[in-house]
Amino acid sequence: MMLEIDGWQVGIKFSAAHFIPEHGKCSRIHGHDYGIRLRIYGEVRSGILLDFVEVKRIARKIADELDHHILVPTENEDMRIEEEGNALHIFYRDREYLFPREDVVFVDVTIPSAEELARYIGHRLLSRLNGAFGENVKGIEICVDEGPGQGACEYFEVGD
Template identity: 45%
Template sequence: METMRIEIDGEYSGIKFSASHFIPGHSKCGRLHGHSYILHLVLCGEKGNNGMIMDFVDLKKCLRDIVSELDHRILLPKNSPELSINVGSEIEVKTCTKRYVFPLEDVMLLDISQTSAEEMAEMILNMLLSKIDFPSNVEYAEIGLDEERGQTAWAGRRLHQ
């Protein structure tokens, strides 16, 4: 059997989100700023009995659900050793010489140590893998996250090993 590849391009499929973040200690990205992120998915594998690697409809729905959780939020890495995060009726964040206070509903605490495009791509891949039971013909999944066009971080994983 031949290995085939399918791709979902979030730019054309409308799988994108806008969010704010900062990277503590970084000279430029240490300031609170935002991005319009675009998500991409690549799957590799053999065609199944239905003539497809996997149905685009199911994949796009799952990816849209994931980005809707992140959209128009302030993204904070809850595992960062450089941040002190106190959660109450508001979220207070201290880092270096800065202190931020955000409304609780505006923030998404992420189970990562940094809100870099690389760590977020890996986190989104893990979210996808936890939500979809990939059939045995799918051999490899890869998520790409554009921080801006021409600047994409990719995270991939072999499946069914």
């Protein structure tokens, strides 16, 4: 059985800015409306696969933490990040960015693409769900859409 949560429909979404180095026009800073979609796979027990409520609550909290921020990757070897008081300087090749620290959320990815964000959000979601799944849940797929209709999905096995 598969249980589906569509963040576009149930308000698990966020708006954020990013830049994707070395990818043409995407290398310039720009923004997206992102939606998070979840598919949970497993066996139905007593008519239920999983209680939606807790998963939705945690996913929404993760989306809220990213909302209206600039997503800055921390795993990019070509990017240098320097904090100075409330300011954040980011150097990438011949480019230099200066942001207020509070406007930035660090994401531990190499580039903040939909693919990498799906992996990042999936890891965060799973670590926070920590035990909320029954052993009947076998896997979870996390999709991050850059606007409705286009996104990247990562599958995580749950349990043993």
